[in-house]
Amino acid sequence: MKVLIKNGRVVDPASGRDEHADLAVAAGRIVAIGRVPADFESARLIDASGCIVAPGLVDLAARLREPGHEHEGMLESELNAAAAGGVTSLVCPPDTDPALDEPGLVDMLKFRARKLSLCRLFPLGALTRGLQGEVLTEMAELTESGCVGFSQAEVPIADTLVMMRALQYAATYGYTVWLRPQDGCLGKGVAASGAVATRLGLSGVPVAAETIALHTIFELLRATGARVHLCRLSSAAGVALLRAAKAEGLKVTADVSINSLHLTDVDIGFFNSAMRLSPPLRQGQDRDALRAALADGTIDALVSDHTPVDADAKTLPFGEAEPGATGLELLLSLALKWGGDAGLDLPSTLARVTSAPVQVLGEALGSLASSAGRLVEGGVADVCVFDPSATWAVNPAGLKSQGKHTPFDFASTGTALPGRVRATLVAGTVAYLSPAQ
Amino acid sequence: MLSRRNPQLNAHGELIHLLSIEGLPKAVLTHILDTAGTFLSVNDREVKKVPLLRGKSVFNLFFENSTRTRTTFEIAAKRLSADVINLDIARSSTAKGESLLDTISNLSAMHADMFVVRHSESGAPYLIAQHCAPHVHVVNAGDGRHAHPTQGLLDMYTIRHFKKDFSNLTVAIVGDIVHSRVARSDIHALTTLGVPEIRAVGPKTLVPGDLTQMGVRVCHDMAEGIRDADVIIMLRLQNERMSGAMLPSAGEFFKNYGLTDGKLALAKPDAIVMHPGPINRGVEIDSSVADGSHSVILPQVTFGIAVRMAVMSIIAGNEA
Amino acid sequence: MTTLLLDAEALYAELRDGVRGLIKPDTSLVGIWSGGAWLAERLQADLGLLGSHGVISSTLHRDDFGERGLASGTDPTHLPFAIDGRHILLVDDVLYTGRTIRAVINEMFDFGRPASVQLAVLVDRGGRELPIQAAFAAARVVLPVAQRLSLARQDDGRFTFSVEDDR
Numbered sequence: 045m046k047v048l049i050k051n052g053r054v055v056d057p058a059s060g061r062d063e064h065a066d067l068a069v070a071a072g073r074i075v076a077i078g079r080v081p082a083d084f085e086s087a088r089l090i091d092a093s094g095c096i097v098a099p100g101l102v103d104l105a106a107r108l109r110e111p112g113h114e115h116e117g118m119l120e121s122e123l124n125a126a127a128a129g130g131v132t133s134l135v136c137p138p139d140t141d142p143a144l145d146e147p148g149l150v151d152m153l154k155f156r157a158r159k160l161s162l163c164r165l166f167p168l169g170a171l172t173r174g175l176q177g178e179v180l181t182e183m184a185e186l187t188e189s190g191c192v193g194f195s196q197a198e199v200p201i202a203d204t205l206v207m208m209r210a211l212q213y214a215a216t217y218g219y220t221v222w223l224r225p226q227d228g229c230l231g232k233g234v235a236a237s238g239a240v241a242t243r244l245g246l247s248g249v250p251v252a253a254e255t256i257a258l259h260t261i262f263e264l265l266r267a268t269g270a271r272v273h274l275c276r277l278s279s280a281a282g283v284a285l286l287r288a289a290k291a292e293g294l295k296v297t298a299d300v301s302i303n304s305l306h307l308t309d310v311d312i313g314f315f316n317s318a319m320r321l322s323p324p325l326r327q328g329q330d331r332d333a334l335r336a337a338l339a340d341g342t343i344d345a346l347v348s349d350h351t352p353v354d355a356d357a358k359t360l361p362f363g364e365a366e367p368g369a370t371g372l373e374l375l376l377s378l379a380l381k382w383g384g385d386a387g388l389d390l391p392s393t394l395a396r397v398t399s400a401p402v403q404v405l406g407e408a409l410g411s412l413a414s415s416a417g418r419l420v421e422g423g424v425a426d427v428c429v430f431d432p433s434a435t436w437a438v439n440p441a442g443l444k445s446q447g448k449h450t451p452f453d454f455a456s457t458g459t460a461l462p463g464r465v466r467a468t469l470v471a472g473t474v475a476y477l478s479p480a481q
Numbered sequence: 482m483l484s485r486r487n488p489q490l491n492a493h494g495e496l497i498h499l500l501s502i503e504g505l506p507k508a509v510l511t512h513i514l515d516t517a518g519t520f521l522s523v524n525d526r527e528v529k530k531v532p533l534l535r536g537k538s539v540f541n542l543f544f545e546n547s548t549r550t551r552t553t554f555e556i557a558a559k560r561l562s563a564d565v566i567n568l569d570i571a572r573s574s575t576a577k578g579e580s581l582l583d584t585i586s587n588l589s590a591m592h593a594d595m596f597v598v599r600h601s602e603s604g605a606p607y608l609i610a611q612h613c614a615p616h617v618h619v620v621n622a623g624d625g626r627h628a629h630p631t632q633g634l635l636d637m638y639t640i641r642h643f644k645k646d647f648s649n650l651t652v653a654i655v656g657d658i659v660h661s662r663v664a665r666s667d668i669h670a671l672t673t674l675g676v677p678e679i680r681a682v683g684p685k686t687l688v689p690g691d692l693t694q695m696g697v698r699v700c701h702d703m704a705e706g707i708r709d710a711d712v713i714i715m716l717r718l719q720n721e722r723m724s725g726a727m728l729p730s731a732g733e734f735f736k737n738y739g740l741t742d743g744k745l746a747l748a749k750p751d752a753i754v755m756h757p758g759p760i761n762r763g764v765e766i767d768s769s770v771a772d773g774s775h776s777v778i779l780p781q782v783t784f785g786i787a788v789r790m791a792v793m794s795i796i797a798g799n800e801a
Numbered sequence: 802m803t804t805l806l807l808d809a810e811a812l813y814a815e816l817r818d819g820v821r822g823l824i825k826p827d828t829s830l831v832g833i834w835s836g837g838a839w840l841a842e843r844l845q846a847d848l849g850l851l852g853s854h855g856v857i858s859s860t861l862h863r864d865d866f867g868e869r870g871l872a873s874g875t876d877p878t879h880l881p882f883a884i885d886g887r888h889i890l891l892v893d894d895v896l897y898t899g900r901t902i903r904a905v906i907n908e909m910f911d912f913g914r915p916a917s918v919q920l921a922v923l924v925d926r927g928g929r930e931l932p933i934q935a936a937f938a939a940a941r942v943v944l945p946v947a948q949r950l951s952l953a954r955q956d957d958g959r960f961t962f963s964v965e966d967d968r
Contacts, residue, residue, distance in 0.1 A: 246604075518877065
């Protein structure tokens with residue numbers, strides 16, 4: 045189908061392009077940016093006046109809960125949520141039910157996602173069978189099925205020998221291992237250690253849980269030459285270690301979640317279980333360090349950490365509630381909010397959710413690596429059109445995701461978020477069009 | 482984030498639930514203590530009942546067992562002429578998988594007016610208060626490590642009874658503070674009532690440094706902690722602490738942090754010794770001290786009934 | 802409507818004389834907080850009665866607990882004598898609906914069974930909602946429903962009346 049996006053401001057962080065131009069799409073690819081031939085007849089016209097025309101967002105962490113929740117139609121609802129959030133590619137962790145440790149499961153998931161044509165799905169394979177931390181998975185087979193990396197999700201590997209072997213094996217093929225830097229024993233608490241957890245009587249997760257894990261990971265990187273992506277950094281001390289590791293030349297990248305970027309432990313308030321998150325929300329100085337690190341590129345990407353949680357699993361006392369919050373539909377707005385607060389220009393802000401995540405994925409994206417997360421003539425037409433000056437009040441009932449729990453809902457915060465997606469294209473197909481269009 | 486109104490107070494600043502001492506103005510605490518004084522005199526009469534809660538149903542929801550606390554609440558409610566129903570939740574519906582909120586909804590359908598809740602998870606009473614019907618009042622009888630507000634109040638009543646003036650006291654709280662909801666409630670009450678010197682005494686595994694943010698001085702040396710203290714509150718040491726690698730043995734704890742006559746001599750000559758009970762003799766406190774002239778452990782129990790009567794009658798009379 | 806000027810001291814003198822006529826040698830005075838308690842205290846002295854007077858609170862037996870909650874600043878009941886078999890004279894400043902008297906009588910019966918209970922008040926403003934009566938009232942007035950009348954005691958011990966609009 046031929047689509048013409050007219051009158052928008054095209055912003056492509058990867059190339060530095062920032063200009064008013066029309067964008068023409070045909071056969072799933074961008075055929076022209078500006079200089080659109082006069083005889084281009086589009087089947088669909090999108091008026092992007094007053095809007096930004098950006099690459100579709102690339103979210104490196106979004107849980108879709110499938111396999112495991114097929115009967116709830118989770119894949120469809122969550123991919124619709126992605127499209128509504130302007131996300132055209134997402135990476136999902138392997139902690140599904142069953143875990144993504146078999147090529148057949150990955151094939152099925154990718155097949156079903158492709159049929160929906162709402163968002164590109166890049167699964168992470170389990171690093172060990174069943175995430176048990178004992179036996180390696182068939183990483184080569186899983187990569188052939190479409191896995192872009194290997195992960196333990198939230199499950200720590202207790203045995204450092206196994207972890208080293210896993211990194212060595214992955215390094216053989218150049219696969220990236222995605223790890224949550226959290227020590228298994230120290231990480232059992234429900235809130236970040238500190239004055240708030242002490243006052244509320246909640247078991248704490250000390251910063252050492254993150255820094256000890258980072259030290260271990262970096263030592264193993266030095267020993268194995270593997271490449272690691274660190275998932276969901278949460279502390280200033282962690283940021284400092286990451287900075288030193290990058291300066292040293294270790295092959296490491298990192299992301300931070302929208303929650304850790306904007307919230308602190310004080311936001312737990314009166315035991316609000318919407319704030320029950322993993323990693324737990326830390327203190328103000330940690331948030332400030334994360335924000336600065338994302339701005340200077342020490343932390344490469346911003347992720348939604350989208351985790352739909354059942355209402356029954358959240359209306360429980362704080363310590364018993366399941367951690368997680370919905371995020372796909374908030375990623376863009378929270379990126380813009382952070383960028384605005386940090387005084388960054390729009391391309392720099394958008395880079396953290398478009399071109400930078402693609403660089404993290406690197407060769408794992410295969411042929412897509414050259415055009416995903418960017419707007420380039422001849423490249424794939426994954427586009428997000430959004431109005432940067434619109435604001436919206438987050439209302440859980442109005443979200444497309446089945447995950448209705450978010451710390452950012454208007455009823456709690458009283459604050460509307462900036463930026464509204466007007467249209468999302470994936471491979472040239474309109475995956476989302478806002479009712480106003 | 483929007484500042485949220487303390488869920489314990491209605492729009493007029495009146496107490497409708499008692500969930501935690503934190504966030505309650507001094508005037509509210511003082512009102513409860515004064516009212517408790519009135520009920521103390523009721524307990525000395527021949528007719529120990531007053532009709533304030535007549536026709537009301539008080540449900541004791543104890544998700545965590547405690548015969549002692551439950552009994553004092555039951556006595557207090559009955560002296561206010563309320564109907565009391567005891568629910569042994571640990572063995573009933575939630576064990577069968579009924580969710581906490583389903584349990585509350587079912588009980589509300591039985592026309593409960595007040596829930597007295599004890600739960601092993603910090604924050605559980607807040608969840609209950611948020612989800613129960615508007616006319617239902619919630620009293621926290623202890624949630625996880627977070628709060629035990631009626632104990633905090635009766636401890637303050639005890640201190641006021643024996644020491645009169647809060648503004649020139651030194652109070653030492655000794656023992657497993659990091660796991661103690663009693664300690665947290667005591668600390669909030671003492672700071673709100675203006676006690677100038679509050680010390681938290683114990684080993685580093687049981688007394689974390691960030692307690693200072695609550696307004697206390699952390700002491701890891703017992704002698705330094707109780708020197709010249711007017712009030713010493715000893716906390717119960719639970720056996721789990723040994724298995725959690727926080728302490729090697731009860732014996733070593735007693736040697737360094739147990740209250741003996743010798744250590745007591747370091748405090749003021751007229752110091753009072755308190756304990757929320759039940760006491761572990763020879764672990765946190767020596768028998769001679771527990772039974773001695775400085776101990777006010779038994780009066781604490783008596784005051785506890787009056788304080789609970791005060792709390793229940795105050796909140797029952799205020800609308801959400 | 803003209804403001805009513807009540808001379809509390811003058812009315813007290815009437816009350817004192819009226820009470821003198823009511824009491825027997827074994828009658829005990831019990832004043833209802835707070836106006837009645839002040840009156841009882843002064844009556845006990847002025848009439849040269851033996852023993853001590855009692856003070857009693859209606860707080861724990863009021864019938865408006867559901868609407869108004871528990872009153873703050875509760876002054877407690879203190880009865881320094883046995884109630885069983887005693888002749889009691891209740892003293893209050895203003896008698897109105899009669900509900901306070903009902904609550905106070907209930908409170909008293911929690912302590913024992915009196916031989917008899919009589920009531921003497923400074924002002925009876927009518928408007929009874931229960932079958933309660935005073936054996937002696939120094940004055941009878943009618944006031945608008947929206948106005949609250951109560952006794953005040955100055956620093957020098959002098960009595961005055963305060964009239965407030967009820968909220």
